Amino acid sequence: MTAVAIPGLDAAPTTHSKVLAWVREVAELTTPDRVVWVDGSEEESARINAELVEAGTFVPLKAKPNSYWAASDPDDVARVEERTFICSEREEDAGPTNNWAHPGEMKATMTELYRGCMRGRTMYVIPFCMGPLGDDDPKLGVEITDFAYVVASMRVMTRMGQAALDKFVTEDGAEREFVPALHSVGAPLNPGEQDVPWPCNSTKYITHFPEERMIWSYGSGYGGNSLLGKKCYSLRIASVMARDEGWLAEHMLILKLISPEDKAYYIAAAFPSACGKTNLAMLQPTIPGWRVETLGDDIAWMRFGEDGRLYAVNPEFGFFGVAPGTNWHTNPNAMRTIEQGNSVFTNVALTDEGDIWWEGMEGKPEHATSWTKQEWTPDSEEKAAHPNSRYCTPMSQCPILAPEWDDPKGVPISAILFGGRRATTVPLVTESRDWQHGVFMGATMSSEKTAAAAGKVGEVRRDPMAMLPFLGYHAADYFKHWISLGKEADATKLPKIFYVNWFRRGDDKRFLWPGFGENSRVLKWVIGRIEGQAAATETPIGFVPTADDLDIDGIEEPKSDVELALRVDAEEWRQELPLIEEWFAKIGDKVPSNLRDELESLRQRLG
Ligand code: GTP
Ligand code: SPV
């Protein structure tokens, strides 16, 4: 085969032979008009943003510096779990919670989709690094994409460009491993054909090859489907790396809680998508003297340090946060972060003043352009912003960013919270009896489905450790991995595990717990438990505080609501048992016996 001359292809700013070979192979398959090696510079970013404005993908905001409004195709607004595949060599290894296809067959199918798919477009090559660039063993990737929106977003969400590319070859000339991540919107252009602002394809594939550590994505421009460093790499592929190498890749925020005595504690928390991670990560405590600093809002990579403690690093560089509900009361620190600009807003409303707005934000406009580009007024029946609309903003702008956020060593975790969105049954907070019981809590946690994924909202489903859509291998093996890490560790140094639920409702359907900044009261109790200072009642499901055990001084809600939020109703829990059994049956024979034992003990304690 003769080499095809594609402008830019040979301008590679690296000698890494695998990068060069892979980029050439993809360019020859997808036949873009030109290739751009992304360097991450300010000039390049300005040029790409200007091109996105020219294409109608971006509208520059007048009210915020270097910030843009984007509206997606109305059918491309969320992750597509039905179209997400784990293509391990053996179906058995993907497990019962993932879609599987044979890697060879999937490659054959997708290769035909990719053939010529970048015609008329620019192919961008984005070198990136998940986690601090200063790591001895940096986790590298190269994303190839034909959507400039992805380049602009990856610039916010990852350490990318030349600084990342410099890590691909070590000082002694060795070529480092990287994850090849191929993305196309699947919308080739014929000569002279007018492009649309948000190209995509109704055929979508979000595909992972775990053994090869490779990602292929086709047809969607939406964040979780197209920013391949995020869920695809840092959770689905990284969870497999973590299993093989003895660490954990988790859907968790990382925060630092500082007591009035100036003692710092690091907490990680796993809640399913759109269930409060970003909000908790940036919490503004309502109780005097306590402070929170942020380290991450979505993903934590955790490994045991030499001192036996579990250390967490956030692989990301920006926040890709749920917009609706974010305001100066619920999340003032997110508001301060986006105020500074340099952000991309997708599927929110655009005001006539050239600012953004979404449901739940202060200052409802009289008139705006909705996410579907329709005229919108407060009387409109449609929402101004899509429920899964997002802001994409640099972490470095967060006013409460912890100074150690970029330290490759990570931070030692004292507590892990698991939590879901449950209107009933699950109390505000429960402390596990020990690590294994905590793993049982995580493995059986449940949540109502949210708008973060396409599909029916509100349905209760089991979402183990908030990883259901993000596990790169068999869920039973994942539970085993969690249990065995706990067994190998020094039990006195393990984080304590808690189960929380900010979303329990009263008979009149209102939330029983005020949430947001008030969640600091729960965190204070968690620290109290770690320090052996706070009281709790032993219940069949674990250790639960009474309303008197929590600091609820000055809370607006009646104490009776807090009591209801904390209530352990044995009858409700007995109704959970068959659901947990059903869940274990779905996972199959490989569910660790330790977890089945935990279920039996729970059943006995419930009487
Ligand atoms: P992903 O980015 O999808 O992973 O979501 P997330 O877990 O970071 O969720 P986020 O913090 O963005 O919150 C999602 C929604 O839950 C928003 O509409 C919030 O306003 C709402 N929310 C967050 N925390 C609380 C809380 O403590 N109580 C209540 N009632 N709602 C909350
Ligand atoms: C989530 O859905 O959990 C998110 C948004 O954090 S996305 O990156 O689209 O997955």
Ligand code: MN
């Ligand atoms: Mn998430």
